[in-house]
Amino acid sequence: MPAPTRRSFLALGALGGLLSVCGCTDDHDKNARPTAEDADRPLRQRQLAATDALLADYDAVIAASPADAARLGDLRDDVLQHREALAQSLPASSPAASASASTAAARTVAELAASERRTAGRRLADLADASPALARTLASVAASGAAHAAALGDTGPIADDGPPPSASPSPTASAAPSGSASPAAMRAADVEALQAALAAEHAAVYGYGVVGAFLPVGPQREDGRAAYAAHQARRDAWQRLLAAGGASPAAAAPGYRLPFQVKDAATAGRLAAHLETQLTAAYADLCATTALRARAAAALRECALRAARWGADLPALPGLAAADPAPSASAT
Structure with a gap:
């Protein structure tokens, strides 16, 4: 191979300078790609x-x-x-x-x-x-x-979330699947997050069965019945959505171990608050999905509101803050 001449060195130097001025390098092209952080900034x-x-x-x-x-x-x-x-x-x-x-x-x-x-x-x-x-x-x-x-006394609807204005604002209305996303288009990660939310709803339905047995006749028992029906409706909605997408919905466990003993109305209310608080974590994870984001946000909000009504001390970031261990499921 012949030795490079002074002219070839000058040519290479000029080309390198041109690339430097223009910024036309492979590394620059790779680094110029926008990141999720850039997209989130506005x-x-x-x-x-x-x-x-x-x-x-x-x-x-x-x-x-x-x-x-x-x-x-x-x-x-x-x-x-x-x-x-x-x-x-x-x-x-x-x-x-x-x-x-x-x-x-x-x-x-x-x-x-x-x-x-x-x-x-x-x-x-x-x-x-x-x-x-x-x-x-x-x-x-x-x-x-x-x-x-x-x-603070304002229980009006939240814009851009929940059922449309023409629909009834009942707890079961917002639990039904809505939106244009096709279940068949769900990613594997979305299915996994939805299965986790379904498993949490199974536990909540069981837990509210226990709660209702200890609440006295009156407003508290009516609140318990409404919450029980809402969680049944959302459980059924998630099961239908998974089945329509070709996935096998997670089944309820044979039995559930409660986080503490329920023996009166006070501990029943405490269990209800605990169940709702734990559900916020499942729905915060579901909010990271694409097809189910709006519905997950509605569920997260409803659980947070019910937890507060049952006397829970909600963290500033429901579902994201560290919570007590969730009620664990075990075969009986």
Whole structure:
């Protein structure tokens, strides 16, 4: 092979410089591909703006009603945790600075409750376009916002979630399959997550059978019956969806071991709260799917609301925070 000449060195040097200036390298092309983090960035920024506006509403209502400061302060702390979860991978920013730049609309607790409900709807509006990880966070934050709104007296529907306006808002209505996604198009991971949710519903149906046996006649027993029917309906809906997609729905276990002994109305209510809280984790995982995301978010919200009604101390991020061990199933 002949030795390279000075002219060939100059030519190679010029070509290398041209590639360097143009950035035309294989490594550059690979690194230029957008990541899920890049795609999520506009959604996260939009959600941060909505969170800062909600924080400004809290500050305005707390300032106008000092008597409610303690109660509202706990809810505001949850919203700060929402902000932290939504701000992941974004440059650090101060919520106080962002909030002070806007004019708070809420001046009463009722207006603050409505603001919580509207903001929960904004979370769900971005659900379809979010990455699986961000979708789980958005659904959890929306469920928390719905629980906040209910605690403040606003139990209105959450936009972009649940049954259509013309449908009855009963617990069983939103449990039925809806949407345009075909069961046959579900990925294996979606089927696996749905099977896990179905198994959790089997346990919940069993658990509510125990709960109902210890509740006295009255509003509590009616709440227990409504929850029992809702979980039966959702269990049946998931079974139909799996069967339509060619999968064998997971069967209920022969028996279930409860996390503690139920012996009166108080422990029955505690078990109901425990069951609903555990279900939020199953539905947070289901929110990471594509075909079932909206329905999973609806289920997550309903479980969070029922858990709160049964007296559960909901975490700021239902379904994402560490929870007690779920009731385990064992053959009897």
